[in-house]
Amino acid sequence: MSDAGILKAKILVVSTTASKDPSTDASGGILTNVFETEGAGKWKVEEVKIVGDDVLEIQRNVTAWTDGENAVNLIISTGGTGFAVSDTTPEAITPLLHKQAPGLVHGMLAASLAVTPFALMSRPVAGVRNKTIIVTLPGSPKGAKENLQSILKLLPHACSQAAGADSRALHAGGIKKLEKDAGSNDPSLGPSRRNRSSPYPMLSVDDALKLIEEHTPSPQVIKAKVDGGLVGSVLAEDVTATEAVPAYRASIVDGYAVIAPTDGASSKGTFPVASISHATPGEIEPLEAGQITRITTGAPLPPGANSVVMVEDTVLKTLTDDGAEEKEVEILAEDVKEGENIREIGSDIKTGEVILKKGEEISAVGGELGLLASVGRAEVSIFKKPVIGVLSTGDEIVEHSRPGGLKLGEVRDCNRPTITSAIRGWGFDVVDLGIARDKPGALEETLRDALRKVDVIITSGGVSMGELDLLKPTIERSLGGTIHFGRVSMKPGKPTTFATVPVKDNSGNRVNKVIFSLPGNPVSAVEWPGHRKQYWRSEKFESG
Incomplete structure (x- = not known):
């Protein structure tokens, strides 16, 4: 050395x-x-x-x-x-x-x-x-x-x-000292023999985020119906259109479908109204030369029509014998061109076109759901959202809603409600894991039980250098987890910790689950998830 x-x-x-x-x-x-x-x-x-x-x-x-x-x-x-x-x-x-x-x-x-x-x-x-x-x-x-x-x-x-x-x-000092020197803090050492400097190297925020991305379990892809329950999900595939939008030639104005002359002749004149096309399903008679069709916005053009004249450019000339319908209409527009006021097939979306890319979020107001629905997608592949558990630690922490005054040394739990509401606001399911006491056995039992229920655990408190800061040694010594970083160069929030813990899933397969341990100070605790929302919204955190 x-x-x-x-x-x-x-x-x-x-x-x-x-x-x-x-x-x-x-x-x-x-x-x-x-x-x-x-x-x-x-x-x-x-x-x-x-x-x-x-x-x-x-x-x-x-x-x-x-x-x-x-x-x-x-x-x-x-x-x-x-x-x-x-x-x-x-x-x-x-x-x-x-x-x-x-x-x-x-x-x-x-x-x-x-x-x-x-x-x-x-x-x-x-x-x-x-x-x-x-x-x-x-x-x-x-x-x-x-x-x-x-x-x-x-x-x-x-x-x-x-x-x-x-x-x-x-x-x-025996085996306990050797374990401590190896980077494993022993909660039983007591205040006189605890670490007085952190064994974890200080990482930049960018390096910490890279470790999170590297060690977070790979995404699990599931199929989901295209409905309101999709909001907040992230696509696991590029979505292509299986049909064109519009699927037929449609009018973009209220007016009259016509056969525009292609030889330079005038388009003005009085024409009989041969049929009517509304924006409803049904067959339309083909349009013949010298005829026009009354048409509404969004309605399909009759076969043979090649242009639409706005109603503002026409004059009603005669009515049917019962006075209920138009019989003849005069076209005032002088130079009607082929293709005017028409949405061609696929002019909005072509068949096979990528309409949404892998990694895009389905939002409540961004139009993604409408886009999927417009091309007839009944389901899409998404990254399964993890279930996230939120746990507060500390003997001094009491429920924020507990009636009565506080005893000397007690602190109402504001971290758990704040973190829980933030995560719910991002569209994730949250399990309230309550408050764990500063006892090694109790903390281990709480974490083990939580790992059976959730995919990600977020804790607050117990990650600094105090004699009762037990999260890191409990994760390493009791749960067999790996702490990938234990200090981040940021203020507030320096003791923020990221770890993975090996567990068996319901099928008996060995998987890793994630623990984020945040400082107990409310400002420090909220700083990390609040300013790193992009990682909760990334592919990695849409997995189980």
Whole structure:
């Protein structure tokens, strides 16, 4: 470890394909990002190198990094750990190890097995050479990331031991101190031994939002009817028109359908009214030369008509014998052109045209519902809205509606009603999770029960540095969750926390659910969801 307390790591990507074309490698960048974003500021990745699936080449690079005065603390390799003929990374690394580390191997396999049974098809190796920890990871970027995440918090302690640190000093305080040093706060430590500076690196708001987007579960797509219940939903597909609008040639004025001369002759004259076309379904007699049809706005043109003259440009000449209808009408317009005052088929929307794009929101006033209805769409694919639970924490918090005065130290809960109303206003279903007390067991039980009911939990309070701020350690230690960030460079709202927790859904499948833990200060608590509405409205947050 350097004087600044930073551990040095190098990444060896084992891939014959990537050694020929480095642009095909994704693992190196992903693993580097894990060190940077989840390593609590303890790591510096000095180099990422790509080599082919060759035993000697692998060994030459590893020994160059481990043997000598400038040895690194940690080498992570990725690739070549499977059963393929070319997979030789374990065979290259094992002879180099002076000590085996089966515990790290077991931890990685157990973590991967919880995700996929194919984890058992990997052959990881871990151990120590000289003063360097060496760990092999699978070649899959996803698998490599999950394996590294499963042991990352243990590696600083392992590297310190391998580098020659005094074991008695390292183990002073027992397992609880080691867990704390690994980034896991123990609520039982008490005020005298709690962390006095946050173990979570400070992230910019943009970096925090990127982590939210990266770790939020993928969207679930469902079919929904095109009706009022669609308001607030986000489309999961481009919507194309299955029919044209209008579906027929229609008049855009009240007047008379005519056959306009195409030879330059005058259009003026007196013509018999042969038929009437209203904006109602039905057959219309074809129009013949020398005839006109009375027509209303939106009504279909009779076959043969090619133009419409406004009623203002006409004069009634004669009536039928009963006086109920027009018999003859004089056209006053001198130069009526073909196509005047007509909406052609598909002039508004053509068949096959994209009318709404994936990711667009169906609003109450934006006309999206009318657009879908106009082309005959009965249902569309949307992203399923998550059910969001809102929880307040703290022994001092009481219901805002509780009658009577407050006792010394009590605070009425204003966060939960405020956050709940904001989320409802954005069109999401909300479950009121009530108030959880500052007791580790009670908080864990409340969160576990909530994770069975909702997809996303938003909490307020308990995320700062107080001895009763239990949310972060409860998420990590009791729920087995991963805190992706615990501090954000924003005022107010710095302790805002984002975590995912693995649970089983109703089908027994392992899924991640999301927890946002907001500060207890009302202004801080409302700042994050209020100013980041776009992420609640994004595709990621329309999933389950």
